[in-house]
Amino acid sequence: MGIKERKLKHKEDLKQSILDAAKKLFIKEGYQATSIRKIAAEIEFSPTTIYLYYKDKAAISHALHQEGFKLLASQFSILAHIDHPFERLKAMGRVYMQFALENNDFYELMFNREEPLDCVDEHWEEGEQAFRILLMVVQGCQQAGYFTQFNAESFAMFIWSTMHGLCTLKIKGHLDQVVKRKMVMQDIDDAFTHTFETFIATLEKLK
Amino acid sequence: MGIKERKLKHKEDLKQSILDAAKKLFIKEGYQATSIRKIAAEIEFSPTTIYLYYKDKAAISHALHQEGFKLLASQFSILAHIDHPFERLKAMGRVYMQFALENNDFYELMFNREEPLDCVDEHWEEGEQAFRILLMVVQGCQQAGYFTQFNAESFAMFIWSTMHGLCTLKIKGHLDQVVKRKMVMQDIDDAFTHTFETFIATLEKLK
DNA sequence: CAAATATACTTTACAGTGTTAAGTTTCCAA
DNA sequence: TTGGAAACTTAACACTGTAAAGTATATTTG
Missing domain, CATH: 1.10.357.10 (Tetracycline Repressor, domain 2)
Structure with missing residues (x-):
């Protein structure tokens, strides 16, 4: 089941890039200014996609x-x-x-x-x-x-x-x-x- | 100019009651939960009235x-x-x-x-x-x-x-x-x- | 191969936030 | 009585986090 694994890998990737984007914004602009919407914009996904990978902020x-x-x-x-x-x-x-x-x-x-x-x-x-x-x-x-x-x-x-x-x-x-x-x-x-x-x-x- | 003084007194009163309302909410629900709108509701004024007495939050x-x-x-x-x-x-x-x-x-x-x-x-x-x-x-x-x-x-x-x-x-x-x-x-x-x-x-x- | 289903993602929407600009009422002075 | 200032409100903007519903795409199943 190589495909399923690759899928899972991809999911992990996205989870990681959400975190990376959050980290980037967070370091540059602080916690308050790091909104879900900005993170989403950073990785070019819709804001609600974030919620598929993280429960909440x-x-x-x-x-x-x-x-x-x-x-x-x-x-x-x-x-x-x-x-x-x-x-x-x-x-x-x-x-x-x-x-x-x-x-x-x-x-x-x-x-x-x-x-x-x-x-x-x-x-x-x-x-x-x-x-x-x-x-x-x-x-x-x-x-x-x-x-x-x-x-x-x-x-x-x-x-x-x-x-x-x-x-x-x-x-x-x-x-x-x-x-x-x-x-x-x-x-x-x-x-x-x-x-x-x-x-x-x-x-x-x-x- | 007793009237002008009374006016000023009244203005000070409102400023104080804004603060009292803020304090009440703040103590009960914490800083985050104390919004301008809630303070306004507490003293039964419109939210924007607050800004006539305080520059901002x-x-x-x-x-x-x-x-x-x-x-x-x-x-x-x-x-x-x-x-x-x-x-x-x-x-x-x-x-x-x-x-x-x-x-x-x-x-x-x-x-x-x-x-x-x-x-x-x-x-x-x-x-x-x-x-x-x-x-x-x-x-x-x-x-x-x-x-x-x-x-x-x-x-x-x-x-x-x-x-x-x-x-x-x-x-x-x-x-x-x-x-x-x-x-x-x-x-x-x-x-x-x-x-x-x-x-x-x-x-x-x-x- | 076609239909059903699951996955991944988006759109829309709600309820809230601080704050500003414009509009309205009230009241006092000339 | 009327002009204008003062006090207050309504409407609006640009945000926020988050949930529900909708839509493609891909995968599995009959």
């Missing part, structure tokens, strides 16, 4: 959301080359920050939107896996004498909170709004990295 | 956003009764968390949406004022011997990041998603407060 969001996690995971892969656990943790933070800033639409979709999670039935595999990596790095640090008095899970949660908060404040422009005014940090040009360094310094003191 | 968002900051500021007022600086910082964190969870739509509008900030011309007074309070509390802590080796502004920024990250992760459901699974923190029923406690514990070590 949230399903497309979810697919993009997963693409984002793949991308993040690939960025994290460089961490394997760093031996010292605490150095690895620092590098992980920097990779996370860079990812958030360079792909802020993806970041938004991955962590700040609820639509994609509506498609996730009680199980958010991508998020868990990313958290698991952080948890392992934290546990590595603990074996090297860091954060020994803390529960690994909640310490990882704390680290994630700080990094997530910092990145979202930066992306939404709140960081610069508060900081670039004369009132605070007159002397600091980059509040973002400086706040990160402060965070790292506090962690360093917990050896 | 972002202007209404901005007004609500300011209401949110008023509310937060009123919650912060209880901090004045707490003498010990570090206790005040802890209480501030708890008030912030409670505000975020109890008014998560407001919180979203205040810190996670960009629309309201579009109305703010290069100056985000509300945000700055809130940050100034945090900064003062941090400086108070420093005078009591905490965080002395750190720059107050960036330390305040770090604290805000952590609190903001924790609250948004909680609100968006990511915290529970990652934590309530068996894989981590089997024994912890409330990951949110536990992570906060971990954060406070790290701060405590920086005396």
Whole structure:
């Protein structure tokens, strides 16, 4: 049944090109501006054809959301080359920050939107896996004498909170709004990295 | 010219009732579901009347956003009764968390949406004022011997990041998603407060 | 091979959105 | 009484996501 397979292949192709078109629009114009109709126009199909391949817009969001996690995971892969656990943790933070800033639409979709999670039935595999990596790095640090008095899970949660908060404040422009005014940090040009360094310094003191 | 004043009063009244209606809908159904048309129906005027009092929807968002900051500021007022600086910082964190969870739509509008900030011309007074309070509390802590080796502004920024990250992760459901699974923190029923406690514990070590 | 059926896609339509321009009513001042 | 301004509405535009119904084309079956 070679024909049936080719058909299926073709169907998969179209599903993929819908996603590619969505991704393209999404990266260029952001989530709000990425409408079903524009995606359809991009691939030169009628808008309703999209619904033959994706349940609704949230399903497309979810697919993009997963693409984002793949991308993040690939960025994290460089961490394997760093031996010292605490150095690895620092590098992980920097990779996370860079990812958030360079792909802020993806970041938004991955962590700040609820639509994609509506498609996730009680199980958010991508998020868990990313958290698991952080948890392992934290546990590595603990074996090297860091954060020994803390529960690994909640310490990882704390680290994630700080990094997530910092990145979202930066992306939404709140960081610069508060900081670039004369009132605070007159002397600091980059509040973002400086706040990160402060965070790292506090962690360093917990050896 | 008593008549003209009454007119002006009446205009202000309508502007206020638009805001009240928006607030009511917004609290009950969230930002997305609060449309100009629904606000208009609520006050029994035609949709376009709204535009005689507010430039566009972002202007209404901005007004609500300011209401949110008023509310937060009123919650912060209880901090004045707490003498010990570090206790005040802890209480501030708890008030912030409670505000975020109890008014998560407001919180979203205040810190996670960009629309309201579009109305703010290069100056985000509300945000700055809130940050100034945090900064003062941090400086108070420093005078009591905490965080002395750190720059107050960036330390305040770090604290805000952590609190903001924790609250948004909680609100968006990511915290529970990652934590309530068996894989981590089997024994912890409330990951949110536990992570906060971990954060406070790290701060405590920086005396 | 012809008829029935399934597949893939489109057209049309609904109910909603923010927003603008033009039209209408109301009310006050000259 | 009349002119005009102020307050409000109607109608319309250009969008949005999505469902139902219609139409070709291709495949299977009698």
